[in-house]
Amino acid sequence: xxxxxxxxxxxxxxxxxxxxxxxxxxxxxxxxxxxxxxxxxxxxxxxxxxxxxxxxxxxxxxxxxxxxxxxxxxxxxxxxxxxxxxxxxxxxxxxxxxxxxxxxxxxxxxxxxxxxxxxxxxxxxxxxxxxxxxxxxxxxxxxxxxxxxxxxxxxxxxxxxxxxxxxxxxxxxxxxxxxxxxxxxxxxxxxxxxxxxxxxxxxxxxxxxxxxxxxxxxxxxxxxxxxxxxxxxxxxxxxxxxxxxxxxxxxxxxxxxxxxx
Amino acid sequence: xxxxxxxxxxxxxxxxxxxxxxxxxxxxxxxxxxxxxxxxxxxxxxxxxxxxxxxxxxxxxxxxxxxxxxxxxxxxxxxxxxxxxxxxxxxxxxxxxxxxxxxxxxxxxxxxxxxxxxxxxxxxxxxxxxxxxxxxxxxxxxxxxxxxxxxxxxxxxxxxxxxxxxxxxxxxxxxxxxxxxxxxxxxxxxxxxxxxxxxxxxxxxxxxxxxxxxxxxxxxxxxxxxxxxxxxxxxxxxxxxxxxxxxxxxxxxxxxxxxxxxxxxxxxxxxxxxxxxxxxxxxxxxxxxxxxxxxxxxxxxxx
Numbered sequence: 001x002x003x004x005x006x007x008x009x010x011x012x013x014x015x016x017x018x019x020x021x022x023x024x025x026x027x028x029x030x031x032x033x034x035x036x037x038x039x040x041x042x043x044x045x046x047x048x049x050x051x052x053x054x055x056x057x058x059x060x061x062x063x064x065x066x067x068x069x070x071x072x073x074x075x076x077x078x079x080x081x082x083x084x085x086x087x088x089x090x091x092x093x094x095x096x097x098x099x100x101x102x103x104x105x106x107x108x109x110x111x112x113x114x115x116x117x118x119x120x121x122x123x124x125x126x127x128x129x130x131x132x133x134x135x136x137x138x139x140x141x142x143x144x145x146x147x148x149x150x151x152x153x154x155x156x157x158x159x160x161x162x163x164x165x166x167x168x169x170x171x172x173x174x175x176x177x178x179x180x181x182x183x184x185x186x187x188x189x190x191x192x193x194x195x196x197x198x199x200x201x202x203x204x205x206x207x208x209x210x211x212x213x214x215x216x217x218x219x220x221x222x223x224x225x226x227x228x229x230x231x232x233x234x235x236x237x238x239x240x241x242x243x244x245x246x247x248x249x250x251x252x253x254x255x256x257x258x259x260x261x
Numbered sequence: 262x263x264x265x266x267x268x269x270x271x272x273x274x275x276x277x278x279x280x281x282x283x284x285x286x287x288x289x290x291x292x293x294x295x296x297x298x299x300x301x302x303x304x305x306x307x308x309x310x311x312x313x314x315x316x317x318x319x320x321x322x323x324x325x326x327x328x329x330x331x332x333x334x335x336x337x338x339x340x341x342x343x344x345x346x347x348x349x350x351x352x353x354x355x356x357x358x359x360x361x362x363x364x365x366x367x368x369x370x371x372x373x374x375x376x377x378x379x380x381x382x383x384x385x386x387x388x389x390x391x392x393x394x395x396x397x398x399x400x401x402x403x404x405x406x407x408x409x410x411x412x413x414x415x416x417x418x419x420x421x422x423x424x425x426x427x428x429x430x431x432x433x434x435x436x437x438x439x440x441x442x443x444x445x446x447x448x449x450x451x452x453x454x455x456x457x458x459x460x461x462x463x464x465x466x467x468x469x470x471x472x473x474x475x476x477x478x479x480x481x482x483x484x485x486x487x488x489x490x491x492x493x494x495x496x497x498x499x500x501x502x503x504x505x506x507x508x509x510x511x512x513x514x515x516x517x518x519x520x521x522x523x524x525x526x527x528x529x530x531x532x533x534x535x536x537x538x539x540x541x542x543x544x545x546x547x548x549x550x551x552x553x554x555x556x557x558x559x560x561x562x563x564x
Contacts, residue, residue, distance in 0.1 A: 006360040014353035015346060087344040090312050091401065094338045095361040097311045097327040261312040 004096050004105035012079060012109055021071045022120060029064035029121040033128025036060045055134060061125040062152055062215045068121040069156045069211075070181060072114045073163030077176025079110055080252075081167035093261045103256050106164070107249075114160035118153045148215065151234045155214035158238065158245050162207065165248035169255050184208030207244035213237035262288055262322045262335070262408035262440055269308045270316035271301070271464075278304045279315065280464040286409070286442050291435045293455030293472070294444035297552050301464040302444045303340070306413055310338055321409065331362040337402035338411040342394030342418060347387035351378050351397050354386070355404055362405045369404070376400045377423075391418030399427070409440040416447050428454045452544040462552040472544060477518075479550050481542035484515040484523050489533035497530040498523070511535070 012018055037060045040053040056063075083089040096102040159180060167176025188209040195203050204210075216233035264286040271279040279301040286292050296302045307313040311326055318325060321335050329335045345354050355369045373382045376396040381389075386397065395418055402410055410431070416424050424447070431454060435441040442459075445451050451458075451472075458475050460468040468475050476482070488494050491513050498505045503523075504516040515523050520539050527534045542550070 003361050003363070007357060010353070010357040010360055014349050014357065016348045082346060086346050087341055088346060090307070090310075090340055091338075091344055091358065093312055094310050094336070095333050095358060097332055258314065260314060261307070 001101055001105065004101045005108060007092070007096065007102075008079075008105045008109040012075065012113060015078070015082075017078065018075055018113075021074055022117065025064075025068050025071050025117050025120050026124040026127075028067055029124030030128040030131070032064040032067070033060035033125035034132050035128075036063055037129050037132045037134060057129065057134065058148060060129050061122055061149065064121050064125055065118065065152045065156060065215075066212070068117055069159035070177075072117040072156050072160040073180060074177050075113050075117070076110045076160035076164040077167035077173045079106055079113075079167075080164055080256075081171065081173025081176055084171040085173060089261050099257050103253065107161070110160055110164050111157055114157040115153055117160075118156040121156075122149065122152075148217070148234075151214050151238060154238050155211060155241075158241050159208075159211060162241075162245045162248055165245065165252040168252040169248070180208050184212060205240045207241055210237040210240040210244070214241075264309070264322075264409055264440055264442070265320040266305070266309055266317070267320065268317035269305060269319070271304050271308055271313060272315075278464050279308060279461075282317070282461065282464065282466055284459045284466065284469045286440050286459075287457070288408070288438050288440045289435060290457055291431050291441040291443060291455045292457040292459060293451040294442060294459050294461075295448070295451065295548055295552075296444075296461040296467075300461050300552075302461065303413055304464075305461065306338070306340060306411055306442075306444070309411065310336070331405070333358065333361045333364075333405035334407055336409040336411055337405065337407035338413075339395075339398035339402040339415055340411075340413045342391050342398050345386050345389075345394070345397060348385050350383050351386050351389075351400075352382040354397065355400060358401050358404055364405055372400045372404050375403075392420060392423060395419055396423075403434070407439075410434060410442065412441070412443040414444055414446065416445050416450055424450060448543075448545040448548055460548070460552065467551055475551075476542055476544055476547045479542035479547035481540070481546050481550065482518055483540050484517055484520050485512060485536065485538045485540055486515055486523055486527065486534060487512045487536040488527055489535070490530075493530050494527050494532045497526045497532075501526060514540075 037055050037057065041049045042051050042053065044050050083092060092102060093099065096105075162180055163176040165176075166179050167173050170176070184207075188203075188206040191206060192203040192209065214234050214237055216237065265283075266285070267283050269279050269282040270277075282301075282305060294302055294305075304313065304315075308315045308317065309319040311319075321329065326332055326335065345351075349357070352369060352373065355372065356366075359365075359369055370379075370382075373379050376399055378393065378396050378400065381393070386393070389397065395415055399412070399415055402412065412431075416427055419427060428450060431441050431443060443451075443455070445454075455472060457471055458468055459466070460475065468478075485508065486494065487509070488511060491507060491511055495505045495507070495513055498513075498515060501522075503526075505513040506516075508514045517523065518539060520537050524534060524537055527537075
């Protein structure tokens, strides 16, 4: 198992795009955090400044995670999709004929990479906030707690796993990258608009739009429910997304173990 | 290490690609794997390695591949010259493959030098020619010095010098007690490289024997005799049960490999012999003759 993990580690770290994407995460997170923590003044009808909006300090950390998740999904989709695209899967499975072993190694590396991406994103956000001149941690920000940051990690990990599973099932890197984005931003939004009156239970539990609610803090009774437990909307939404991801992964596991390489 | 392929079979839709194929690869020799296009050679190799699901099993020293501790020390496979990531350098590609058996970096450098890729080892292989891809694939296959080499068309795209190097290398590798199984369309190369042949056509085994025995099975092995009286010699041969066919105005193609016997018969029949030549089929001729009726993708006749 250790050899399979080392194989996957060398595989993921020796491709230039992985380092490039990680660099993007750092830079874009810093930029987005810097932009979102800029002074926002309020003016009255005469144009006189009457105050400034409070700084969304936590939003500066959570905001870039949407982009981070997509970029982590790129690396996750490549972890399996490029193996098929370039025929490397045959080299991989010749060296590691125990397919369970190599699949577990891939999943571990994808999860590890997603966690690293999230932490780098947080680091970028911290840089952006600090460059803006805000103290770290802030004096005046209302802390949603460490659970917020933890949910961010879980969100990116689950998104990456969904990209991995879709790319694996279809053997197409592009599918793994594009489907979560297109589905979350377009398809599920359309379904929500069309079916909200008739099938609220369905549109409330779609995969990527559920994932998009990871940052919401409201607790019961306005919050969510997961396995009968009252939790924040964010955790409940991630629970729904996790169930979807588990289904995608189950299909991928069966496909990976049974299909010809 | 002896490799036993037992009852390999694979069906794609309604096509039986490999059908109850069994053979044995022995150590210390190069075994050639021949078959027309679409005969099932690549599928067979993938079945042997467990890459494709199908019937049968392959035993490597009596065990399935998955039961060995370090698989890359058991078998090194080179299945395609393009199996690499275009932005991962050749050296990193080999570093990745080296992890399975914890092969040291010094061995990676040694293999890179051996296949002649030292000048491009740290460059992106996206611009590699087919020949360079073959070298990288071969480097990956031999990296862990496996007991068995499985190579699918490794000579494709190589220049004549590289083909000669490959031939010498594989013979040397087999000579060290290793098992080498190599498919190729270059039959002249195969005749120089391999000692034993596994020949398949339409997924079925046609031959599993030495090259000499395979070639000897061809009906193109005969004796050409040009003489003063072909009819008289043909009658003398027929009396001995030897078949002879007229060839040219004064020639006979005699279905035998024994020139002495033909010469003696001609002498006893009072026929003057002008030429007596033993004609041996090439591997290519024997291959074409024995597989021609089982070619899957048949070409049209040239006008």
